[in-house]
Amino acid sequence: AQRVTQPEKLLSVFKGAPVELKCNYSYSGSPELFWYVQYSRQRLQLLLRHISRESIKGFTADLNKGETSFHLKKPFAQEEDSAMYYCALRGGGKLIFGQGTELSVKP
């Protein structure tokens, strides 16, 4: 079964602290994973994709096939990072999303 799990509903950190949003997946084939972000009053949008191995707004995510994880990390959180984050898996011509994690960065 294809599944994406984000175990934390809410993650609260102080500005400047490191951030790690967890994502685990279940997929029988070769996975393609993504992180989406939804800022307050804005549309859901793509943040980054594992295949690009890119860093966007200071965020990175590494695919760990052994642990079936794709955690999103940032070494120093900023207040503007506060948003809802969704991990997604591409399978069978569609995107499957996790439950989402709300990140709150306090000053």
Added chain:
Amino acid sequence: DGGITQSPKYLFRKEGQNVTLSCEQNLNHDAMYWYRQDPGQGLRLIYYSQIVNDFQKGDIAEGYSVSREKKESFPLTVTSAQKNPTAFYLCASNRLAALGTGELFFGEGSRLTVL
């Protein structure tokens, strides 16, 4: 101004009534999707369509129906058979050639409340 337009933004419905949510895109995208967003449950796929006059059920299609008569339009009908229709509904689209990039373009959403 290109993009995806959903209407209405807010909709109230009495129990037992069907309601149709509109989704229009002028991005010339092949594929369109309907997701339902509930707190704590993330986005769940209702229906998707990769080509005109064809669509597939997602994970929670029961109580919903769609049509894809035009490339630009993918309306969603929430029928009276849907047991818990109060939710936030998101429409999305992308080019099939870009499916591997994983990038979906989302609308602003429609919030349906059943009274």
